[in-house]
Amino acid sequence: VSDERQSALLVFHEPTCSETLSDLVGHVSVKMPTGALARIDLQVERWEDVEPGAGILVWLTTPKILKSR
Numbered sequence: 195v196s197d198e199r200q201s202a203l204l205v206f207h208e209p210t211c212s213e214t215l216s217d218l219v220g221h222v223s224v225k226m227p228t229g230a231l232a233r234i235d236l237q238v239e240r241w242e243d244v245e246p247g248a249g250i251l252v253w254l255t256t257p258k259i260l261k262s263r
Contacts, residue, residue, distance in 0.1 A: 199241075206226075212224055212226045219247070221247070222251075224251065230254060230255065232254040234251055235252050
């Protein structure tokens, strides 16, 4: 990702999605159900500085939660 970009959308399959999310937010166990969406804010200036623990999980939502609205 170019440093000119302030955001990126990543699409994963399990178990890679949960593992990547868990690593980015500091090795907290996070399970991503099928179709779930998560927002992670990264505390970095450049994309190359992204490392485990650099992120803050802002929200996580599932299709079940969205359907109930």
